Amino acid sequence: MKRIIIFASGSGTNTQNIIEYFQQNKIAKVVLVLSNKEDAKVLERANTLNIPFLSFTKADLCTSNKVLDVLKKEMPDLIVLAGFLLKFPENILQVYPNKVINIHPALLPKYGGKGMYGSFVHESVLANNEAETGITIHYVNENYDEGAIIFQKSVFLTEGDTPETVANKVHKLEYKYFPKIIERVLFSDTPLSMMN
Secondary structure, three states: OOOEEOOOOOOOOOHHHHHHHHHHOOOOEEEEEEEEOOOOOOHHHHHHOOOOOOOOOHHHOOOOOOOHHHHHOOOOOEEEEEEOOOOOHHHHHOOOOOOOOEEEEEOOOOOOOOOOOOOHHHHHHHHOOOOEEEEEEEEOOOOOOOEEEEEEEEOOOOOOOOHHHHHHHHHHHHHHHHHHHHHHOOOOOOOOOOOO
16 A cells, blocks of 8 residues: 655645545555644644654754654655645655655746745735636655646636635645545656646
C-alpha cells in the first residue's frame, strides 16, 4: 500500500478530505500528518481520524535534519503539502525528487509566491477583476509556487463575489480533485505534467 505524508499549517479540511478518501478506497493511506504549528486544528483532525501526527519548529525543518529523519523512517511514496505555509527545504527535496506536491488556490503562475495564500490570493484575484480563478496542483521545487504544474481546474467568478465566496468555490475544486490527482501521481511511473 502506498504511503502518504501530509504537511499542513492550518485547519486541515483538505487533509481530512484526503485521509477519508484513501480510507475508503484502501489503495494508499496517510501514515503521518506534520505541522509547523503545535496548535493547528489539522492535528486535531488527524487525531480524530486515528492518524499519527507531529508538530515541529521551523528550525527542525530548515536548519536541521529532524524532519528529514522522520520522513526517512516513515518511507513515504508521496509528500503532500495541503495548506503548508513554510518554504519547503532543499535537503528534503533532494532526497524526494518529484515526490513532493502542493495545491495552490489560484491558477499559477498568477497569484503565486511568498505571502500569497488563503484570503490574500482571493482578494488579489478580485482586485484585478479576473473572470476566473481555480486551483493548481504542482510539484514543489526550491521556489514558492514555481514547480512543474500537474493539474489545473478553473471556476468562473461572478459579480458580487467576495473573498469568502471565492474561497468556497475554490474549496469545492480542492475537495473534488486533490485526492484524485494524488492517486494519479502515486500510481504513475513517471512525473506528470498538466494532467486533465
